[in-house]
Amino acid sequence: MKFRAERSEFADAAMWALRTVGARATLPALSGVKLEVSGDRLSLSSTDLEIASELSVAVQADRDGMALVPGRLLGDVVRSLPNAAVSAEVDGDRLHLVCGRAQFALRLMPVEDFPALPQISEQAAIAVMKAEEFARTVAQVARASSTDDARPVLTGVSLEASAGSLTAAATDSYRLAVRTVPWDAGAETTALVPRRALDEARRSAEQLGAEVRIAIEPSQVTFTFGDRRLTSRLIEGKYPDYRQLIPVGFERRLAVDRAELMEVVRRVSVVGESNTTATPVTLHVTSDTVRVTAGSGEVGQAEESLPGTLEGEPIEIGFNPRYLSDGLDVAVSERVVLEFRDELKPAVLRPAPADDQDDSAKEQVADFLYLLMPVRL
């Protein structure tokens, strides 16, 4: 293998591929980045067996071939390259990198141990989304997933494609976040994606912009950004039927300023024991005021009020402050509505469209829902 590449392009590509370098004692090959020259392109790939990243860049190729180089070392070298063209050549068991007057020889790892990376099959359900829209959807939903490995299905985000729409949902059984976005693939399919993979894809979407092409298959999901590709394994198992959890209708409906409520919850929850998030905040909701209280006689108490508009009977309802803040944080509209049945049934938080928004903007905020279980007071 032998090629010449532009420094910044090569460095950028290497750094991107490095993000999914693995660490597993029994399979050292995962700690490597695979370089492969074919035609006039250099492709770089790495995998930690859960997520694989792959990208290709145009190079001046002198000899086809492939090599597996220690990922961390490659990263260190790439970060320190002077500003000059990079030429690389495999010689024996070393990759020689020359950049300006700097020379490096990287010991190669056995490339045959590197796992074959998944390809997108022809049967995949593929659709294209704006990167920004995709990133926002992930940010809104993924946080509600569980971090407890004891129930693996809850550590993922459920993607459900049907004609014209894609629904992303996550729950840790205390709260549930659901977002539906337009989707131009017709096929009906589902995938349960590990949260870490989606976060990785979101970061790439934020970094690279433009569009993301999403391909859902029975055992993997692939996010393609131009020449770059992230593929994730899926979580196997049955995702809970969360739709039956979402209450139909409500008895009370509170409209309130989102940022203001968030601020108040943050301040008031300070008196909760700082090392836990278990001390609930209580919302005392009357027709025009929301009084938020927290704390106990032992630690201290706090309260603060803010204006809000309630339709229906007054209610007192308690929430885990972190879960409530998370929901408020991702609701992304100026005002939110909270729908209650009673103080023991789940509450539903939705973004409220501002009056002066046009219809499409209204639609955009209406497709997000955050359900949270109250804390029994």
Place this chain on the structure above:
Amino acid sequence: MAAGVDPASVWDIPAQAHAAEALRGAVARGEVGHAWAFVGPAGVGQEAAARGLAAALNCPAPRAPGEPCGRCSVCDRCRRGAFAAYTEFTPTGATHRVDDVRGTWLVTASRSTTEGSWKILRVVDADRMNEAAANAFLKGLEEPPERTVWILDVADPDELPDTILSRCRSLMFAAWAPADLDAQGLRLGLDDPADRALAVRVAAGSPAALARLADPGEVGAKGSVARSSGLAYLRAHRDIPARLRAEKGFALSAARAIDDEVKARTALVKDEGRAELADLAQSYGDELPRGIAKQIEERNARREREARTLVVQAALDDLLSWYRDCLLVGAGGDPADALHADAVDALRADARALGAAGILRAVDLVLATRAELERNLQVGLALEALLLELSTLTMAPLRAGSR
């Protein structure tokens, strides 16, 4: 295998034809199930069988149903345990921990495979799960993901809850037959037929014991400890009873010799661990990710501990087998049945000197020490105490004779 050019079948596992056939048949019939318990002494072929199963289920071009081609990249990586869909879980410390079960095993089990259609998850020393780990694992075993096969290596089924075992199909892994060990002895370089026969008899069905006996030893180079050959150590052990009689103060020097042996043989394990760590560090560029380094260091520490215990136990077992042979020969049994059939004269001499009662007493003492060592007694002291007591035993027949 019809064609001579075909590589050996993955099912060509020494001494485990029965288990191999059961697995091959299960794959061929499409009845692999979701969990197997490989029951039998550790290290008699479980690894090859588990990796064979991984190859049989994932080889893209099998020669016949259940018979992987053995030559493709998938088969090759399965055989080396480097295939992505094949994972081995080894205990990091003395036991499998609940954090590993939840954070690693069940997570791995819950993921789809991107290369290969079947996940093979092998739990080495599965009987070392502690209670919390076993309970957490049971949850995963109760709802097995599709195309996922758990393999539990179980040396002692009593150490695992029935709730786990009852969800596994049990497959017996037998100790090796003498013919298998003999062939292995040849491969390991035991060329002398008498040496090999002795090693095969003493190994008692364990290829690992045979490998220890076949160890050629090492002359102490700079910085490393000299190590005798495995058979030299064995011979030294069985000479102990005679030398206790003949040499004054031999008890303490024999205890020291065993202690030296422990050091020399543990050094080997230590060096291996260090070399592996260095190798891996190189793969990672400069230093290992902290998690991995810790994991490997803990595992190496456990291996060293195990190696220490193993050496002492082997020494005591050599003594036991020697005393057993003394009984056999002393009672007029056929010397050909003795494990130490190559040293019948020495056996007779010891049998005469100790008498049946003395031998039985010696056996009791050795067994008691062996049991004590399992409870973490200080090795050096225990050995000294044992050998001093054994040396008083050897005086007994003299007193008996003077009566």
